[in-house]
Structures are given as structure tokens and as C-alpha cells.
Amino acid sequence: MSNFDHLSLDGRLLQLLVTVIDEGSITRAAERLGVTQSAVSHLLDKLRGIVGDPLFVKSGRGIVATARAEELAVHARVLLDELRRFATAAEFDPTQLAATFTIAANDFQRDLLLPLLLDRLRAAAPGVTLRVIPSDVPTPEMLRDAHCQLAISPRPPEAGDILQKRLFEDSYRVFYDAACRTAPDGLDDYLAAEHVTVLYEPRRSLDIDNLLAAQGIQRRFVASVPGFAGIPSFLRGSPRLATLPGLLGGGLLHGLASVAPPLPCPPMPMYMIWHLRHRHDPAHSWLRNQLEAVVPLALGHSAGAPEHA
Template sequence: MENPVSTLRSVNMNLLPILAELLRSANVTRAAGRLNLTQSTVSGSLRQLREIFGDELLVQRGREMLLTERARRLVPDVERIMELSGRLFQSEQFDPLTAATRFRIATADYVSALVTSRLGPAMQDQAPNVTLTLTPTPGTSAKELQLGSLDLIICPNLPSNWQACGIGRSDDDFRHEIFMQDDLVAIQWRSHPSGGKALNQKEYLERPHAMYCRTDGHDTIEQETLTRLGLRQRTQFQVPYFTLLPQLVVGTDIIGLVPRSLALHYVQIFEIDIFNPPFELPTMDLVMIWASSRDAFPDLTWLRQMVRKASSDAVAATYSNHC
């Protein structure tokens, strides 16, 4: 296996920002302008990059240039390397007003739905050049947090969720914080004959259900609870997003289970009735997880503060509107 240090020493690292800009703009002239370099310099760099990668990277198609398949595959890795390089050489201070940091958070869809309503305006005001990418939690891993390709994982504070990420709660390589408490409630169409009424267990189980399901194969809180209690319901739909369930129940007999914060958020949009299911469910505390090695990074400290405040504000506003 080739030594990575030897590989780096054999490559002119000044080509990296030029490669990044060429991949972004797919245009030599435009890349030269953005880099404040001459067109001939960028053209010469492109020739060197083609030789290094053994690929044309940019090909002429009519009046425009297009990225090759190899170039398209390079884009996410090059962007991440540029970001990490910037972090490596930046000072220990972090000024969100001037920063152009790219953050990546893996989280549940319903957390994204709640938080972004508050996080968007706050970031535009406080960090106009900061970029935030939200991705689903299934498929995320401990390694991504340690490598810095992922900044934060937000998930229910349950053993199966920790296990799915390959992280142990007592693992010293990671830090975590429970920042939001929630519980699951049932929803149905507000105009249904049983709307506003309590359902007994038999009525509840005989109705068709729409159920959130995890794409990593692990059981959800709903599935675990039904199994533990020996109950069987008629599940008609299984969907990978909590945010789809309020839409599914409207105009039907269907019942769904969603986090209370999400139900209160969507009761203002959809005609849904919120009620407690006829059996006890565990609470769903949400936890933020990050790498211990990056615990004191000023930019990540700021990010956690932003998520914490956005979550608190979103939940407070949701409950206030419902009262």
C-alpha cells in the first residue's frame, strides 16, 4: 500500500484550490477569475491535474464544459478536504459573521422540520456564509465523527440508535448531551367519527395504521413496544419519515404515532386530532453526539449552541401556539 505521506509530497498541493474551483464552476475562465489567477495558469494546472488523475476531468460539449464521471465523484471529497484544510489552519477564534464553514449534521427528519424553522433565520442573521447540510441518521458512523466528515449526530437516546452508529454511551472517544425531551402521541383525522374521543385498545389496534420505520432494519420505539406488550396492530403503511404521517391520516381511518412536538407543529397545518395511545410508551429523549477530539473546537461549540437554542425556541413556539 502506498504511503500517504509520500503521495502528498509528490503532488503540488497548490493545485487543490484550483481543482476545487474547476469542479465548482466547470469553466476555466470563471475559475481563473474567482481565484484571481490568469487563464493560462489555470489551464496549465488543469493539464497537470488531468495527468495526476489520468482523466480529462472537464470535457468540451458544444459551447460548455462538463465534468467527467470521475470529476463528479471527486466533488464531495474535494469540498470536504478544502473545508478541513481551512479549519486546520484557522485561528482558535470563530466568528460566525465572517466564517464560511461547512457543517454536516445527521439527524431525524422531524428534528430537521422543527429546528430549521428557527435555525434558518438565525443563521442568515448571525452566520450568512456558513453552510449546513442535514442528512439522515441511518448509515452514519462513529468513524465519520472522528474523521470530521460529520460534525454532529442527533438521534433518540436509545441503545438501538447508539448501536446503529457504532458508538457506546460510555465510549471516551465521544461526548453527548440530551438536549430535548419528547414523547410519542397518536394522531388521526380531526373529522373522523372518533375525533376528540379516547380510543380503547381494541378500537385502536383494529384501525389501519401508518408507521414510521427505520431504514437500517432496527425496530422503532413503536415496534419495540408492541412486541414487548404482545400487541398486534393493522399496519397499512410503513414510511421512512415521521413528517409524512400527518399527511397520511387526513381524510382516512388511519392512525399514526409521531413525536408530540411534531404533532403540535403540524396541527396548525393539517386537520389532525392528537390523543394518547391506549398503552404506555417510553419517552424519546434526543441526544447530540460528537467526537471528544473536537469537543473544544470553537466552531463546533457554536454549532451545538445554535442547535440547542433552535430546538428550544421551536418547541416553545409550538407549545405556545397550541395553547
């Protein structure tokens, strides 16, 4: 049990913990903070006494954080953001905002939502730019470490410091080239066809593929691609099928016909996901509101995809 009062904690100690973890070195942490190595060591000793944990242990020529230190760093980042907001509290004005928002999204979410979002952001905040990175399967770490401010995915990571909100849900459709074949006539015809799907690296299947496989539905996959953008070239001019989110019909799969799957499929939800430290941040709240506002428009744009009964 620590003999120190928790009130001995201050922002400098929290920043020290985060910096040493980020740098993985006392020397580099000291350089980044503009203090001596002995000052870093002294403050680490004080922090160890407060939390009752060694925080860092030697590993080869360097140091590694203990599990307790990693856990504390998650909370430290939240507290540091709260301290910054406390010191700079003011009415939020998007016209004065100069920032780059990094959003993690795969090609489906990216093409459906983010061009519309950028238009809306730029209209209200000319100083804002958007950086888009692949989300793959979002992890808590990519949000904790400020790798991105927001992720859009059907798979929110499960962690106590990660928040989420459902944006919409989509229905699955079976896509095909109507110039080369008719819609699959029942389950037997569906299973007899050749199929194309998306397989994210490293070998992460779509939720619908995992679900059907778990039900014993065996399809004959002849190709897999790393994103939805690769699907159309494998369908056009062929009798192949692809079972994918229906909203793709208004974007990446425009011009291909689609039909409801010949077996029950649950809807696919889509979430925006962010870290707890951004919960009350005015700029981040504004960003989330802008993303929610473009969803109805995006869904309306995608409503005219070719379909066959």
C-alpha cells in the first residue's frame, strides 16, 4: 500500500509517465521534456511511491513498462486532456479551428461518408483538413495513442475507455453482373456458384462470411481481395457472386445488380468509435456531430443501386 497521498500527483508526473512509455527510454524522455535524466529518474521514483509499482523494468539495454504502468498511462492521457481543457476553456468556434482530423475507415465507410464529411467540415471550418487511414479491425491502442481521433467500423473494440455510437445499419445483398447471369434461384443455385469476397490482412474475414461458415453454409470462394474496391472487376463479365453490404450498390459496386440473399442474414451495424478522453472535447464533439449529420445524405445518395427482385 502506498504511503503517499494521491494529491501528490500533478500534471508533470502524468506527462512524465506517458512520455517515458512513448519513448521507451529515460534518455529520450528527458530530451523530449527538456530536463536532465536525473530529474526524470527522481520524478519516476516519486511516482513509484505514489502508485506502489516499479512502473518500468530493465529489458536488455532498455526498459519496458509494467502492466500497471500501461494501465495508468491510459488514465493519465485522459487526465492530461482534461487539464488542457481546464486551462483553455472557451467557447468553441469552428471558424477559428486549424486542425487535421485523422479518421480510420476502410473503403466502404470511407467512400460512403467521408467525402460528404469533408465538404461539411470545410464549409464550417476552412482551417480543417482530413486524413484518412485504413481501420482494418480497430484496436483500443490506435485510439488511445492518438493514432486517429475517430474510427468508423462495424467492429468496435471492447475496452472500458473506448466509446461508440451506432451511425446506421445495412442489409446484405448478393451482387452479380446481370449481363452474364440471372439472380441466384434459391439456396442451391447460390451455393453452386463461384463466389468472391474480401479478406483483410492478416486473414480477417468479413462478418457475414464468418456467420455463414458458422452455420455450416459452404460456398466456393475462387478469389479474395483486400478491400471492397477490388470486387467489381471480379464480378463484371462473369457469373460469379459476392455477398456484401447493400449500400455498396450505390458506390463501389454501382452498375451491378443485387438481390437479397437466399437465406437469413442479420443486418450489419456501423459505428463511430472514439477514446474516452475526447468525450467532452468541444472540437471532437463537433466532429462527431458533423459525421452524424452527413449519414442521412450518404444513405440517400446510395439508395438508387440496381436491384432485381
